[in-house]
Amino acid sequence: MLFVKSFPVAEGQDMALLGHDREAIARFASLLLTEIAATATDEQMSGFFLSIGKRLAASYPTGNVRELERLTQHANLVWQAFNWGHVRFDMDDEGIDIFHEDLPRSLEGDAQGLWSRAAPLILKGAYDAWFRQVGGGDRLSTSIQRREAGRVELRHGI
Known part of the structure; x- marks a missing residue:
């Protein structure tokens, strides 16, 4: 197996411009967002x-979690790994309010602000899938109630 210790950089190119770890991943995600926005309709982008959110939830299944407190812990472990903030759930007789906070406000290189459109939809898909994994019925669904910089409020219920 070949390991490369250094990559050639154009003369005068500052290595700091290339980014590291999470910054580089965010920049790559921004490129994906830009390409999707350039080629898809709004409806296609939403879908x-x-x-993506549903696939994310499927790749981090809840297992035998049945209590809301344990689901909160599970979700927060996932969001911590992505550096995507944290969630708090409030349950009432008609459903569950979902308060997702400290979501990155932007991604490196996302000049069009596409992350602010994509992130709430990814969260909606993930939370809906997780609630279905823990036994939520087909009558219940997840909807976005409010979104603002770094914060998304959703509702899972009838």
Whole structure:
């Protein structure tokens, strides 16, 4: 197996401009967002990001979690790994309010602000899928109630 210790950089190119770890990943995600926005309709984009959220939840299944407190812990472990903030749930007789806070306000290189459109849809897909994993019925669904910089409020219920 070949390991490269250094990559050639154009003369005068500052290595700091290339980014590291999370910054580089965010920049790559921004490129993906830009390409999707350039080639998809709004409806296609919404469907795509909802599907990404569902796939994310499927790749981090809840297992035998049945209590809301344990689901909160599970979700927060996932969001911590992505550096996507944290969630708090409030349950009432008609459903569950979802308060997702400290979501990155933007991604490196996302000049069009596409992250602010994509992130709430990804969260909606993920939370809806997780609630279905823990036994939520088909009558219940997840909807976005409010979104603002770094914060998304959703509702899972009838």
